[in-house]
Structure formats: structure tokens, C-alpha cells
Amino acid sequence: MDLGLKGKVAIVGGGSMGIGLGIATRLAAEGADLVIFARRLPALTKAAENLASTYGVRVVPVTADIRDQDESGRIVQTAIDSFGKLDILVNNDGAPPLGAIDSFDDMAWQKAIEQNLFSVIRMVRSALPHLKAAGGGSILNISAISAIQPIAKFGLSVATWAGLIGYAKTLSLEIAAHGINVNTICPGYIDTDRLQKVFNSGTQDPATVRAGLEAEIPLGRIGLPSDIANLVALLVSPAGAYITGCTIPVDGGLFRALR
Ligand SMILES: NC(=O)c1ccc[n+]([C@@H]2O[C@H](COP(=O)([O-])OP(=O)(O)OC[C@H]3O[C@@H](n4cnc5c(N)ncnc54)[C@H](OP(=O)(O)O)[C@@H]3O)[C@@H](O)[C@H]2O)c1
Structure with missing residues (x-):
């Protein structure tokens, strides 16, 4: 099935390895041009070169720590400077440390908020004018099953990603009229x-x-990164355009609730 992603431009966070690389690989295989970002250059450059040579698409690597408030504008501007437009934003990166929820000081909470919530708020703020200018597009967040089925010791992530899910749902309502869908995938163990x-x-x-x-x-x-990437490809494609405001577990059936 041709998902209609050929010639689309996507930003994929954490595209050097893991789930982000799986998503970048799938979108490249569908013919999308990419900006991928991560903090460490060697793995990022290697991923960009491999994707470009394997799939014949253009891939621009950007080294950035997404917790830094200035980076979202620079990443989005790189996509615009390189490709002249932006269609798809995939928010994915690392996660805060594990530990008892009452063991973290303000600094740890601040970093967790920067990583799991503020990074998305800033990326969306930078990307939105360009998604609107493109006449529509997609925003896709990677969260975790622990955000909807909390696990002890995952408190920094559970609390901040719960905020992300509320943010994404509200955003989906506000920008649906621009033809932009917003969804959040909650991976299980990948x-x-x-x-x-x-x-x-x-x-x-x-x-x-x-x-x-x-x-x-x-x-x-x-699960495999490709299990996540398969759903991402659908949700950010024209075939998935009617799906918005959703929080979707991809977890082999691990999530045990009716909703
Ligand atoms: N794997 C799982 O079982 C699982 C399950 C549920 C949810 N998740 C979530 O899915 C996301 C990806 O997980 P993963 O397993 O693919 O992790 P991973 O293999 O460690 O890959 C993380 C990617 O994000 C980049 N990254 C990390 N921190 C960053 C930062 N501050 N700024 C920019 N880039 C950053 C990493 O590159 P650099 O280190 O070079 O920056 C790497 O490219 C995480 O949020 C994770 O919590 C994973």
C-alpha cells in the first residue's frame, strides 16, 4: 500500500537509534525527506548516511539536546532551509531516570519536564506555522505505556507524559481545522x-x-522499533488523516484496561 509519503518532509527526534531510527527508516522507505536529531554526532551521521544511501532520500542530521530551549527553532529552521517546507513532526527522544517518586529534587523534576513536555511544546510552537503553511500535516508524539498504566519507579515519566497527553489532546482540537492531526503512541517494551x-x-x-x-x-x-514505526507511518500519512487526538498503546496487549 502506497501511504502517500513520497516527497513529504519530516523531523524525527532521536533518529540515531532505537525507536526514532525505526521511525526514520520507515518514513525514508516511504520516500520522505528527513531531518533527524540527537545529541551524539557519530551515530547520528551514520544513521543519516545509511538512510540516504539505502532509500535515495535526503537526510539532514542535526546535533541538539532537546532539553535546551533554543534548539527547537534551530531544528525546524534546518528543515525549512534544507527542504523549503515541513509536513510531519515526530517528537521522540530519551526519558528521565527511574526512581522512587519522592526521591527527586526540583532540578530532577525540571529536567524531566524539559525532556518530556517542554521539548514538545517548543517543537510544536516552532513547527506549527510551517505545518499550517503546508496546508496540513501531522504531529506524532512517542510517550510510553507507563503514562497510561503507571509503573512504580517511573514517576518522573508518568507525571510529565500525562501532561503531554493532555497537551496533545487539546492541541488536536485547536488545529484540526488546519488539517493537522495530533496523536500519541505509547510503546510497551521495545x-x-x-x-x-x-x-x-x-x-x-x-x-x-x-x-x-x-x-x-x-x-x-x-516489540521491535518497526512495530512502532508501522503505526507512525500510517498516522502521519494521508491514509491516517482522520485519526486525531488519540493516545494509542503499541505493546503486544500489555495495556489491561477498556480505555
Ligand atoms: N524502548 C522501550 O522499551 C520504550 C518503551 C516505552 C517508551 N519508550 C520511550 O521511547 C523513547 C525512545 O526510546 P528508545 O528505546 O528508542 O531509546 P534509545 O534507544 O536510548 O534512543 C533514544 C534516542 O533519543 C536521543 N536522545 C536522547 N535524549 C536526547 C535529548 N535530550 N536530546 C536529543 N536527543 C536525545 C538519543 O540519541 P543521543 O543519546 O545521542 O542524544 C537516541 O537517538 C523514549 O522516550 C523512551 O522512554 C521506550
Whole structure:
């Protein structure tokens, strides 16, 4: 199925690895030109070169820490300078540390808010005039299943992503008339370096931790970045244009509620 993404321009956060690279790969395979950003240059440059040579699209890497308030404008301007327009914004990056919710000081909370909420608010503020000028487009946020089914020790993320979900829903109402849809995907456990670090962080054998998680997941396996990217590609394409304001788990059935 041709999703109609050829020639579209997308910004993909955290595009050097993990879920972000999975999304960048899928959009590139569909023929979209990309700006990808992350903090570390080597992995970012390698990803950009691989995507461009494999799929014959243009990919511009931008090194940026999305918690820095000046970076959103620079990233969006890079897309406009490079491609003359912007159609799709994918908000994805890292996440705050894990720990007991009462153990964090104001600085830790501030950083978490910058990473999970303010980064999106600023990216949207910078991107919106260009999405409107393009006559429509898509904003897609990557959050986590813990934002809708909280997990102990994930408090910094749970609290800040809950704010993101409220922000995204409100935004979807306000910009629907411009033909811009806004959705948030909540991944379950996805096989990336980040998850591997979680497997390696405790005292238990990583293979045992992995097997324990797999046993919890109704579909019986850890997800892949491509499992997330497949839905992203649909939601940011003309085929997904009628879907907006949604918060969607992609988790192998892990989310156990009716809504
Ligand atoms: N993997 C999972 O099981 C899972 C499940 C639910 C939700 N999520 C969420 O999905 C998102 C992506 O996770 P992932 O597993 O793909 O992580 P990952 O493999 O660690 O990749 C994170 C990407 O974001 C970039 N990044 C991190 N912090 C950044 C910052 N401050 N500014 C700019 N770029 C930044 C990283 O590059 P640099 O380090 O070079 O900046 C990298 O490209 C995270 O928010 C995570 O919490 C993941």
C-alpha cells in the first residue's frame, strides 16, 4: 500500500537509534525527506548516511539536546532551509531516570519536564506555522505505556507524559481545522539499547529479566522499533488523516484496561 509519503518532509527526534531510527527508516522507505536529531554526532551521521544511501532520500542530521530551549527553532529552521517546507513532526527522544517518586529534587523534576513536555511544546510552537503553511500535516508524539498504566519507579515519566497527553489532546482540537492531526503512541517494551540497559541494570541475569517480561506480554514477545514505526507511518500519512487526538498503546496487549 502506497501511504502517500513520497516527497513529504519530516523531523524525527532521536533518529540515531532505537525507536526514532525505526521511525526514520520507515518514513525514508516511504520516500520522505528527513531531518533527524540527537545529541551524539557519530551515530547520528551514520544513521543519516545509511538512510540516504539505502532509500535515495535526503537526510539532514542535526546535533541538539532537546532539553535546551533554543534548539527547537534551530531544528525546524534546518528543515525549512534544507527542504523549503515541513509536513510531519515526530517528537521522540530519551526519558528521565527511574526512581522512587519522592526521591527527586526540583532540578530532577525540571529536567524531566524539559525532556518530556517542554521539548514538545517548543517543537510544536516552532513547527506549527510551517505545518499550517503546508496546508496540513501531522504531529506524532512517542510517550510510553507507563503514562497510561503507571509503573512504580517511573514517576518522573508518568507525571510529565500525562501532561503531554493532555497537551496533545487539546492541541488536536485547536488545529484540526488546519488539517493537522495530533496523536500519541505509547510503546510497551521495545527492543532498543534503552531496554537493554534496563535488563542489565539489576542483579538478575538479563536473559531471565527478559523472559519474565515476555511472559507478561499477551503476544509473548518484546516489540521491535518497526512495530512502532508501522503505526507512525500510517498516522502521519494521508491514509491516517482522520485519526486525531488519540493516545494509542503499541505493546503486544500489555495495556489491561477498556480505555
Ligand atoms: N524502548 C522501550 O522499551 C520504550 C518503551 C516505552 C517508551 N519508550 C520511550 O521511547 C523513547 C525512545 O526510546 P528508545 O528505546 O528508542 O531509546 P534509545 O534507544 O536510548 O534512543 C533514544 C534516542 O533519543 C536521543 N536522545 C536522547 N535524549 C536526547 C535529548 N535530550 N536530546 C536529543 N536527543 C536525545 C538519543 O540519541 P543521543 O543519546 O545521542 O542524544 C537516541 O537517538 C523514549 O522516550 C523512551 O522512554 C521506550
